[in-house]
Amino acid sequence: MNDTVGGGVVGVMASASSLSSTLLLQNSLNFPSHNQRKPFDSSSFLFSAEKGPLFVCSAKKKVSFVDQILDYIEGGPKLRKWYGAPDLLPKDGATEEDEDEYxxxxxxxxxxxxxxxxxxxxxxxxxxxxxxxxxxxxxxxxxxxxxxxxxxxxxxxxxxxxxxxxxxxxxxxxxxxxxxxxxxxxxxxxxxxxxxxxxxxxxxxxxxxxxxxxxxxxxxxxxxxxxxxxxxxxxxxxxxxxxxxxxxxxxxxxxxxxxxxxxxxxxxxxxxxxxxxxxxxxxxxxxxxxxxxxxxxxxxxxxxxxxxxxxxxxxxxx
CATH class of the missing domain: 3.40.50.720 (NAD(P)-binding Rossmann-like Domain)
Structure with missing residues (x-):
């Protein structure tokens, strides 16, 4: 990772230490979405009907700078999957309500x-x-x-x-x-x-x-x-x-x-x-x-x- 990317990652890590900085990151980074998702709530700050999701990642593309940041913060693939949310249900189609008693x-x-x-x-x-x-x-x-x-x-x-x-x-x-x-x-x-x-x-x-x-x-x-x-x-x-x-x-x-x-x-x-x-x-x-x-x-x-x-x-x- 070059000096520019490294410096950006450290900066984001510092920002992630507080909720306010997390929201500031959301407002400042706005990437185009190929999969526009339904907003979570009219008052939600996680998603915006106008701006789309905060992070959009594609498996067909080379790992982007944003993905490198996510790798550094939370172990990459997990967090990219989180923001992309590709699987809404378990593979067998079962819901949590169908599971046996704990x-x-x-x-x-x-x-x-x-x-x-x-x-x-x-x-x-x-x-x-x-x-x-x-x-x-x-x-x-x-x-x-x-x-x-x-x-x-x-x-x-x-x-x-x-x-x-x-x-x-x-x-x-x-x-x-x-x-x-x-x-x-x-x-x-x-x-x-x-x-x-x-x-x-x-x-x-x-x-x-x-x-x-x-x-x-x-x-x-x-x-x-x-x-x-x-x-x-x-x-x-x-x-x-x-x-x-x-x-x-x-x-x-x-x-x-x-x-x-x-x-x-x-x-x-x-x-x-x-x-x-x-x-x-x-x-x-x-x-x-x-x-x-x-x-x-x-x-x-x-x-x-x-x-x-x-x-x-x-x-x-x-």
Whole structure:
């Protein structure tokens, strides 16, 4: 690899360290597509109906510079297959629902993202992929999700009120991330899950008045029910009370964690996804809740930051 290519690869590797840089790479690299695919979601940042897929690779062509970057980042052929998504189903045509019941124990090393086809869900999933985490996701359309995420995400579609489906969804899962309200209050059991992370907008909803309060009354009710369900679950949980979520680039600002800030400030959606993913490795003994908005404080060590916030929360309870 020549100096120019090598330098580009190193630059992309540095960019892959954050979600914001990943999105910046997407916006700056736009290659023509020979296989235009259906967009994953109208709000999806993974695919664009106008611009087409982020990376397009052809087995008939010589390995391109982009393919060399992918080789360097994630082992080449796997990631090229991911973005191309050539196989939507197993070779025998069987679907996941046709498989026999799981037999035996499985290591719980996966993170399950609810609402995986929502904008926030997709952002959380991408942040987890960047950290090379085993990801499962609840989606509405599994085939469309497979086109978007490929084999790097185990996408599951089903009725969350069905205990059998939930048992299958939670198989191998240690942490559940809920990027939107409504899931926790609708499920009967989280058996086997070791940590639940909820991105809550409850502080924002409570701070609204007049017609805005009426418009968000249902969302407020769901958020309250979700937080109540967690409190009664007996499972260690983290509630991230975020400020008003906005479509602004992440990684550009710092953070503030002061009490009451969520009702007054705002938070980039990309930064909110980052905070959710960073909370995965900081499991509380029981309950942990903190507020966060964009601010002036830069965070260089998220584990240290979250542990510090957890200690302060525990001191207030004593």
């Amino acid at each position: 037999i035996g124990d499985e290591v719980r090393d996966a993170v399950l993202v609810t609402d995986g086809d929502s904008e926030m869900g997709q952002m959380v999933i991408l942040s987890l992929i960047v950290k090379r985490t085993r990801v499962k996701a609840l989606v509405k359309d599994k085939k469309v999700a497979l086109e978007a995420f490929g084999s790097y995400v185990e996408s599951m579609a089903g009725d969350t009120s069905d205990g059998r489906f939930l048992k299958k969804a939670f198989r191998g899962v240690r942490t559940v991330i809920c990027p939107n309200e409504g899931f926790l209050s609708s499920v009967g059991s989280l058996r086997g899950v070791q940590h639940v992370i909820l991105l809550s907008q409850l502080s924002v909803y409570r701070g609204r008045s007049g017609i805005q309060s009426l418009m968000k009354s249902n969302a407020k009710k769901l958020a309250e029910q979700d937080e109540s369900a967690l409190a009664n679950s007996g499972i260690p949980y983290t509630i991230i009370r975020a400020g008003l979520l906005q479509d602004t680039p992440g990684g550009k600002q710092g953070f503030t964690f002061e009490e009451g800030c969520a009702g007054r400030g705002s938070l980039s959606k990309e930064d909110a996804a980052l905070v959710c993913v960073e909370a995965v490795d900081c499991v509380p003994q029981s309950a942990f809740m903190f507020e966060v908005v964009n601010g002036e404080n830069k965070v260089s060590d998220w584990k240290e930051c979250l542990v510090g916030l957890m200690e302060k929360a525990n001191q207030k309870l004593q």
